Amino acid sequence: MEEAAARERKRPREGDAAPSAAAAAGAGKAQYVYLPVADALKAPGARVFLFAAVSEIGAAVRSRGTDFTLTLRVADQSRPAGISVTFFADNVALLPCVKASGDVISLHNVVITMHGEFFVTFNKKFSSFALFEGKVSTECSPYQTSTKYYGTQYDNELLTQMRTWLAYNPPGLKDLELQLRSLKSDTTFDLVCKVLHVYENNGEWIFYVWDGTDTPAAEFQAILDAEAVESSPLHLEGVPLPREVLCTMPCVGTVLRVFTNRYIKEVFHLQKNIYWARFCNITCKQEFGIWKGILGPSSRVRLLSHEDGSVVDRMNRIANQVHRQPMASLPGASNIADVEYEAAGYTTLMESLTHEQVTHKFKTLVRVVAAYPCRASELRLLLTGSYCLRLTLEDPTARIHAYVHKDDGAKFFGGFLTAEALIKKMNKLLGIPEEDEEGTPLTRNPPWIWCCVKSYRLDKNDPWGSRRYRIFGTEIRD
DNA sequence: TTGGGG
Missing domain, CATH: 2.40.50.140 (Nucleic acid-binding proteins)
Known part of the structure; x- marks a missing residue:
């Protein structure tokens, strides 16, 4: 009796929670409390409650079905590497609109699935979410909630805990992040950059990206191949940028061309607006002494908001730049x-x-x-x-x-x-x-x-x- | 239904 009462107490008032989920989670377990992500993975198929920080923000796109879909990566102390969460909604406005990575999300009745690796699925019929600012603050109310989200008595406490954890584990800081000024050939790295322009031709895409720094000056082969020297190109793209586009490029810092022949679903957003983005797992090489970025099979593009910690950091550095010279x-x-x-x-x-x-x-x-x-x-x-x-x-x-x-x-x-x-x-x-x-x-x-x-x-x-x-x-x- | 990284 007492155990049941305790369970009842810990159970958020979510009237329509399915009893089958409790059964799936095993007898005696209080399923309707928030679980650390690592623990939730032990109950695939069950509906779980998660309270985590958003580490990566995907773009909302139309699904192959009738819905719109969005992928976020969320992390907590039990799984700092995070887990991918897929949302579906029949309207973009119903999807979470995360202001900045490092914001906190509460997920109710989401389902863990296993397809080679673990995923979290947000089911528009019975899941709900709330988004909170991640920065330390006394403000505890969410800035966005889905319909059917009912806060629990644990929300405030968990939010404070999560914000404290985030203060010491900012989600933007990755060891494989490089700036254009520190590019290296043949290494895989992440680049936080502003996407100034996107060019498409026959399935080949060029992203014109900039982070305010200069790419390193190239060294050339000393043995003079006269033909190579004489034909040294002015740019890597076959067709130079039209003047009206060129004139939107910044006058300081290198605009790196990043090439791919893969369709990147974020491209729609990047063509429509100028975004900061994280290019993950990209590589670089020099051609004719010009740096060239390459998106390979394992590369991804994640949109970042202007409030994102990595972006704020880049913009501060750019604003404080005193030297305009190379x-x-x-x-x-x-x-x-x-x-x-x-x-x-x-x-x-x-x-x-x-x-x-x-x-x-x-x-x-x-x-x-x-x-x-x-x-x-x-x-x-x-x-x-x-x-x-x-x-x-x-x-x-x-x-x-x-x-x-x-x-x-x-x-x-x-x-x-x-x-x-x-x-x-x-x-x-x-x-x-x-x-x-x-x-x-x-x-x-x-x-x-x-x-x-x-x-x-x-x-x-x-x-x-x-x-x-x-x-x-x-x-x-x- | 849809969709999905280590």
């Missing part, structure tokens, strides 16, 4: 170029690309990643003064082609040089190391140089299409 060039750019255009302010390449006027002059800090021509035999032709040199300039925000006009060649190279001196200067510019006793080094690492560049147009009728860049007032020092 991070990799700090503490000081090598002084191999001497710049006349003292009056001009510093401008990133993206700032120039998105400048509202075609024609303008600026001073920038860049690396020369490629040159055309670069073969010694052809470089000699520059000495005749009737050819121009095309340099591929790079900073963390963009690459451009900039021409050293034939009239500016002598100024740029610091006088009329012998062929040998010219080749030596070009090698220095491209970061090609001089041979030493050890033999030819394997990599070249172009130095950062200050450059004056002017932007102009060839055709009045097509100013943007015929836009060119030309280097002026810049001299390569010995």
Whole structure:
């Protein structure tokens, strides 16, 4: 009798709870109390009550049936790795709308299922939920509840416990999280970033993502494959971004292109709005010295709200950023170029690309990643003064082609040089190391140089299409 | 019914 009374006391007032669930949970167990997630897994098929923190927020999408569906990952102390919860509802507004990861969710009458691994299913007929803010607060009432949610006498106490646990175990902190500034090739990591643009073509998707930091400057093969150097691309995508999209890109920090040929269901939301997101289990590599993100079979995309801890952290860092110059060039750019255009302010390449006027002059800090021509035999032709040199300039925000006009060649190279001196200067510019006793080094690492560049147009009728860049007032020092 | 990561 007493046991039954105790059970009754602990049982939330949820009148329509099915008796079969109690039977499934085994005799004598008070099934209608909240269970630690790890314990709930011992009762697959049973309806259970869970009180957990939301660690990942999926996007609401239409199911293959008639409903809308949403997946959250929730965790508690008993299972910090968390478990996936699938919600169904015939209306998006009925799905949980989690404000930030780390918020707390109460789940009543959800069912544990096992399909290779454990899942939690929210059944729209008999399950209910409530969402609470995860940050420490005296506010204990939920900010969203489903219909049929009846709070229990344990809610407040569990909420306080969960908030305390969360304060020491923030859900955003993952050991495999990297920023763009610390990218590494061939490792799998998570990236918290703002998705600025999504491009689709024939089942291939490109996500343009940004976290306010600069990708590391690439090292190139030192043995000059002239063809590879001359054809060094300005960007990885086949079709360059249309100007109206380009102009929405930030002027500081790298916009990383993340490629996939898999359909990512969050893509709909990302195309419609600019979101912060967590790209999970992604990899990266360099192509032509440009970083490229890749979403593989095990990668996922999770939308994050602006209130999410990881996002707030990124935005604070961006707001506090003092250096607009490329991070990799700090503490000081090598002084191999001497710049006349003292009056001009510093401008990133993206700032120039998105400048509202075609024609303008600026001073920038860049690396020369490629040159055309670069073969010694052809470089000699520059000495005749009737050819121009095309340099591929790079900073963390963009690459451009900039021409050293034939009239500016002598100024740029610091006088009329012998062929040998010219080749030596070009090698220095491209970061090609001089041979030493050890033999030819394997990599070249172009130095950062200050450059004056002017932007102009060839055709009045097509100013943007015929836009060119030309280097002026810049001299390569010995 | 639908849908689903370690």
